[in-house]
Amino acid sequence: MKKYFQPIKRREFIKKGMAGGTVIATAPLWKLFSYSLPAPDINSNPLSDLDKDTLKKLLTIGLQNGGEFAEVYVEYTVQNSIGLDENKIRAASRGVDMGVGIRVVQGEKTGYAHSDDLSLEKLKETARVAGLIASGEIKRESAALKEKDIPDYYLVKTSPDGIIPQDKAKLLWKGNEVARAYDKRINQVGVGFSDINKKIIIANSEGVFVTDHQTISRLMVSASALENGKRSRGYAYKGGTLGYEHYDVQTAEELAKEAGRIAMAMLPAEDAPAGEYPVVLAKGDCGTFFHEAIGHSLEGDGARRKTTCFWDKKGEAIASEIVSLADDGTVPGARGSINVDDEGTPSQKNILIQDGTCTGFLYDKLNAKLMNTKSTGNGRRESYQHYPIPRMTNTYLMAGKDDPEDILKSVKRGIYIARIGGGNVSPTTGRFVFQVPEGYMIEDGKITTPLKGIQLMGNGPDVLMNITMVGPDLEIWGGGTCGKSGQGKPVSDGNPTLKVAKVTIGGAKIQSS
């Protein structure tokens, strides 16, 4: 059942085949939205009537109550997935979402309406409803729409939507075979491939007109092991804004071996000790920590409303001097990369913390305007059913100078986190908690016993101050779907090897003190 109000809570990688602006200007819009689909082709597309003149008309209707800004967001999304478990292809599935969202802004007020009925009458009504929020004197008209050229950060040659499920199934079978062969104690294997193919048009009353074709794909293998009643699980995946050319049976094989390795490594895991410990985070797969525990507190909506722990900290030291943090939507092929955000602003690399000093926040257009600054290209939305809010893209701790081996050697007794799982944070207090699917004890500078049931917890501002060593080995990798205000959005993150002097570990084992 839907709940309308929940107290603040957050839980908890292509060349696109689109030509430049002139083609967009002359081609009927339905062509922008026709995928190279497996037969039969989509033979009709109701978005075909939405040309620039129509969009401009809708914008002007949106402004008729005196709004300052109007925007139309058109979306057509196809999602495909195919999964294998228990030695069988479970199912292949496909979904189509399309619709139009219209936003009108006046001052701090936003009116939003959306429709999946694309008749002109219904869209005009949608624009009118969105405009009701405004009560201004001046009746503006939309500026003429002009295409914007945008760069391309996706690594897509072959759209995965154009690949028949039978071909994708071959990768799944390979992953299944290799993971099961990895060790006879592996008793369950799951393999899945999924892709999201989204075409968007953004037009606003300032004259912006942008189209983008976003592809996100992922291949994942999970393996469970069982021995003498003890169980463990490992998983591995590859994904990003990547075309199908990035996946083959060898990819499946590598992922299967990695999933198998983790499952077997964690099989003899012991209960994690509860208490405060120094922690070493492995490169690459622990960036979720910086996304959740720090990044959310540096989003511009919270900064404007003064509801995050860093809202008044710009220009101040909020981290130890060796800490620099970036959010960068331009990393080629990364899961969180975008050519433009969902307001049509080109993405960019934003430094949030430089040598320990807070240097800025992530903004969408509305929050930027109210704060007398510019959008940083972080206005993102889940779909046409949502209005944009400031969101991260690819968030990472920047490289430092400490030797990864020295980092490990410096810990007498602590915890080694090979990867961080899911987590959640309150951006107001900065308090977080994370699961750890793969972690170990560190004893006398060496990785020893595997640990289960580790929970990392603490608060973001404290951890930033407690980062005492950072390696040079930055990797931006993987990622997932971040939830905020009921909107899910693909993101990625990264980090070099690093040490946090103390973090609270939740676990079942209580040390006698």
Place this chain on the structure above:
Amino acid sequence: MNYQKIAEHVVQEALKLGVDEAEAYIENNRDFDLRVRNGDVETVKQSTTKGIGLTVYKDKKLGFSYTSDLTDESLDDFIKRTIQLSEVADPKPWNGLPDFGEEAKQTDLDLWDGSISEIESNKKIEIAKEVERIALAYDKRITKSYASSFGDSESETIIVNSKGISRTCQETAVGFGVSVIAGEGNEMQTGGWSSNKRHFRDLENAEDVAKEAGKRTIEKLGAKPVKTTKVPVVFDRYATGAFWYGLLFALDGDSAYKKTTFLTDFLNKPIASELVTVIDNPTLPRHIGSTPFDGEGKITRKNTLIENGILQMFIYDSITARKAGIKVSTMARRRGYKGPASASTLNVIVQKGNTSREKIIQGINEGFYVTGLRGIGTDASTGNYSVGASGFWIKNGEIAFPVDGVTLGGNMAEILKNIESVADDLDLRGTLNSPSFKVSELAVGGKQ
């Protein structure tokens, strides 16, 4: 548009194109959401959404698709593609539409409030403004509003299958709430409260909701971690949701079949203290967690999952039940039209005991009263339990000081057996309802 006709048409067309069985599920919703901050309307969102999910079985092979495009031409293509997708799947002998057998008639659970669409926008705005105003005035340490909100929805659900099931349900929901921030600078705490009902006139009044939000925020100020220790722990009724969710994961029927839950071998055996009785009851009139039929179209009923500590049943949908050789499935939930139904509880109620929460706390010399959990923390395969927690420290039977930044750790199998008392404070507010309860001992991880 007559969506039942569309659903029937899609099922018939799929059969004509050669599938053995087909099921169409349609949702049609109207939503309104309003958000107020610092006395002004910040956002108003209005929408209508609809979509269809189609499940087909051909030679025991499954195909599934969804679309929000219900125009005639597109639907033809949609049906053909769904059938094509079924060709890539492997046949499974248990695949197919559910067999419900003899069923009770669909009853009217009074889930529709026709007056909701007639509430004036100004009235909704006034409620959202009022709840914010009172919450901000609750205590001078409350410094900011995060937001207040009001929302309502009308939805229609249709399920039609080729075995003759054709069901529709109309329901409404309405709610409002507020979230505020207390403190400044290095210490800010957030808290909020809300009321969510089927009928507008069942909503709690704005003042009560606002004051509860204020109280829940203020009482957290000054929270700090404690030293790592083992103590009795009381879970507050409103913080127990995440705890029971962890148990429900472990009660998944398919996991029991695959032997991947720590409760695999415990059917009809004790898994919890005899004070623990857990039921799933989606048939309470006007309740927010009620529904006349489940995600597969099955007429809902009350199921007892755990009775006096004895595990009575695992949770199956029709497919996982057939696979495991279980005659009667429990319930299946559908999370919108974009996916098939899967085994789930719908409205969980943990039976109340006969001691007051105050008495339970008074009986504890030193302990932890948990009012917030971060994460679910249960590993269903091992029963390992580890979550972030906040609340209050108990000393000599009294609340001593607020606590945050600690973890709880243990194993579900032991924790369930160590439930020593269950309070009488059950409040049926949501879809997972539990009274407060006390666990005799749990590891609390904090400072060293």
